[in-house]
Amino acid sequence: MHEKLEYAERGLKMKFKFFEKLKEKRQRKKSASGGIAKKRLQFAIIYDKLEVSDTMLQSLHHDILTVISKYFEIDRESLKIDIKPTEDLSSLVVNTHILRAKPASAKKKKIASQKIASKKQ
Amino acid sequence: MRWILEGKVIVITSGKGGVGKTTATASIGAALALEDNRVVVMDMDIGLRNLDVVMGLENRIVFTVVDAVNGVCDTKQAAIKDRRIKDLYLIPASQSDNKDVLEADGMIKLCDELRKQYDYIVIDCPAGIEKGFQNAVAAADEALVLCTPEVSAVRDADRIIGLLYARSITPKLILNRIVPQMVERGDMLSHDDVVEVLSIELLGLVPLDENVVVSTNTGIPAVLQKNSPAGEAFQRIAKRINGDVDLPIEVPRSGRGLWKKLARKIGIRRKGA
Numbered sequence: 001m002h003e004k005l006e007y008a009e010r011g012l013k014m015k016f017k018f019f020e021k022l023k024e025k026r027q028r029k030k031s032a033s034g035g036i037a038k039k040r041l042q043f044a045i046i047y048d049k050l051e052v053s054d055t056m057l058q059s060l061h062h063d064i065l066t067v068i069s070k071y072f073e074i075d076r077e078s079l080k081i082d083i084k085p086t087e088d089l090s091s092l093v094v095n096t097h098i099l100r101a102k103p104a105s106a107k108k109k110k111i112a113s114q115k116i117a118s119k120k121q
Numbered sequence: 122m123r124w125i126l127e128g129k130v131i132v133i134t135s136g137k138g139g140v141g142k143t144t145a146t147a148s149i150g151a152a153l154a155l156e157d158n159r160v161v162v163m164d165m166d167i168g169l170r171n172l173d174v175v176m177g178l179e180n181r182i183v184f185t186v187v188d189a190v191n192g193v194c195d196t197k198q199a200a201i202k203d204r205r206i207k208d209l210y211l212i213p214a215s216q217s218d219n220k221d222v223l224e225a226d227g228m229i230k231l232c233d234e235l236r237k238q239y240d241y242i243v244i245d246c247p248a249g250i251e252k253g254f255q256n257a258v259a260a261a262d263e264a265l266v267l268c269t270p271e272v273s274a275v276r277d278a279d280r281i282i283g284l285l286y287a288r289s290i291t292p293k294l295i296l297n298r299i300v301p302q303m304v305e306r307g308d309m310l311s312h313d314d315v316v317e318v319l320s321i322e323l324l325g326l327v328p329l330d331e332n333v334v335v336s337t338n339t340g341i342p343a344v345l346q347k348n349s350p351a352g353e354a355f356q357r358i359a360k361r362i363n364g365d366v367d368l369p370i371e372v373p374r375s376g377r378g379l380w381k382k383l384a385r386k387i388g389i390r391r392k393g394a
Contacts, residue, residue, distance in 0.1 A: 032307025037272050038314045044272070045279045045318065 046083050046090050057081065064094055073099040128159075128236040131243050131362065132261040134285075134292075136277030138248030140269045141297045144333055144343070146245035147175045148352065149265075151342035152359030154209035158240040161200055161210040165257040166247040167222065170214035177340020178203065178211050185215035190227040196234050205345065210239070220252050225259035232260035241362075250284060258285065264292040265324060270299060270310040279319055293324040295358060300329050301375040312372065325358035327351050328373035 061081055068074055075097040082093045133146045143166075150162035163186055164172035173179040181201050189199035189212060200210035215222075235242045244261065247253035258264065264285050268278040278294070285292045296312050303309035316323050330351035336343040343352035344359075350373065361368050 034304070034307045034309050034311065034314065037310050038318060041272050041275050041310075041318050044276055048276070048280065049283070 043083075050083065050090065052083070068096065070102075072101055075099060128239045128242055129263060130232050130236070130261050131241060131263045131265060132246050132258050133243065133265045133267060134246035134254065134258065134281055135248065135267040135274065136250065136281040137274045140267050140274050141327075141333075142248075142267050143171050143175050143245055144337060145265075145267050145295065145297065145327075145355065146172060146243055148343050148355035149359050149362070150241070150243045151176075151203075151206050151209055152344045152356045153241050153243070153363060154203075154206045155344065155356070156359060156363050157208075158363065159208045159210075159238070160241045160243065161212060161235055161239045162243045162245065163212040163235075164214035164245050165253060166245060167214045167253065168216065168219045169247070170216050172245050173201075173211060173213045174340065175337050176203065176211055176342065178213070179340075182213050186212050186231070187215040187218050187222055190223055190231050196231065196238065205341070220247065220256070223252075223256045225256055228256050229260045250280065254281075254284075258288060258290070261290060264290045265295055266292045266319075266321065267295050267297055268315060268319075269297050270304070270312075270315060272310075275310065275315055275318060282319060282321060292321065294319060294321045295325045295327065296323070297327045298329040299326055299373045301373045305375055323370060324361060325354055326370060326373055327354040327358075 061079065064081070065074075065076060065079055068079075069076070079094070079096040082095070084091050084093050131149075133142050133149070135142050143164075146162055146164075150160050154160040162172060162176070164170050165186065166172070167187065170185075173182060178201050183201075184194040184199040186199065188194045189196055196212075199212050201213065203209035203211065232242060244257050246257035266278050266281055266285070268274045282292055294316065296315055299312065300309055304311050312323065312326050328350045330343070330349055332346050332349035333343050333351050336346055336349070336352075343349050344356050346352050354371070354373075357368060357371060
């Protein structure tokens with residue numbers, strides 16, 4: 001009886017080991033460098049083709065920030081611009097955290113005060 | 122029997138250096154000649170010639186491609202006949218000049234002359250995208266882009282493909298130096314990855330093969346070696362170039378594992394093979 005139990009235990013351990021190895025293998029596949037290479041290449045090639053310069057991206061970043069913050073309160077640090085490959089086009093993806101919409105009244109007041117300012121001039 | 126009345130000019134190019142253009146040119150040229158074609162391989166890497174040593178013909182150079190273009194000799198004098206393979210010829214590059222001595226017009230004229238004498242004119246293009254490249258592709262009917270599964274080679278290949286498209290040439294891809302074990306482990310770009318990134322038609326897959334080093338050491342083309350996986354891959358590529366378009370592309374697999382070995386012996390191939 002005791003022997004049998006030991007036997008079963010050993011079997012169980014072996015099973016666990018097997019699953020652990022499988023898990024390890026799967027994890028290794030996930031972190032394998034081939035996939036990283038592919039992603040990096042896709043981005044590099046898109047940027048090569050579009051001939052986007054860093055200064056252009058920076059000014060785009062700045063302009064988008066000013067436009068969006070007209071209407072929303074946003075986390076300025078979180079704004080991210082990416083150019084992503086899709087099937088036959090490259091798409092510009094802008095991501096940002098919106099904290100809240102700016103109240104309409106505040107906007108109106110601002111516009112009104114701007115109008116007054118321009119009239120005075 | 123001769124089906125082709127006018128020769129085809131095929132340029133083998135890569136952008137990046139050291140991916141195996143010269144070996145590929147020698148192998149594909151030799152394999153095409155073994156398929157009963159009249160073939161001339163031409164080295165356009167002027168100033169850094171190597172196709173002659175790879176083919177084992179370095180001792181017999183009298184005239185070069187520069188001489189042929191400049192009319193110092195005629196095309197028949199410039200072509201060195203290979204002793205091992207029937208109907209295989211080499212026009213070597215000049216070692217003392219640089220790439221500026223040739224112009225595209227001269228290349229086009231030379232290739233028009235060669236078209237009358239050979240079925241295939243296979244050109245070994247120098248690395249880079251400058252004048253050497255421009256001259257090498259000037260007269261090309263077809264282009265084969267050679268690439269290894271590395272980010273640098275793939276990126277350069279993309280650039281070259283763009284330049285070829287600008288010349289209305291639709292290139293095909295040969296992926297060289299594949300290490301099946303690494304691909305299976307996920308640590309190397311697979312051929313599907315490279316084809317997807319470059320969006321280009323695939324012509325052949327060549328595994329990394331020690332025999333290639335041996336073949337360049339001895340100057341005997343890899344396609345003449347027995348049991349050379351790379352040599353066999355180049356032979357299949359040549360068959361596909363030569364019109365056997367239905368020949369399936371064989372995916373290099375790691376030889377490890379009893380089942381895999383057995384499966385290969387019996388002739389069972391897994392999906393995609």
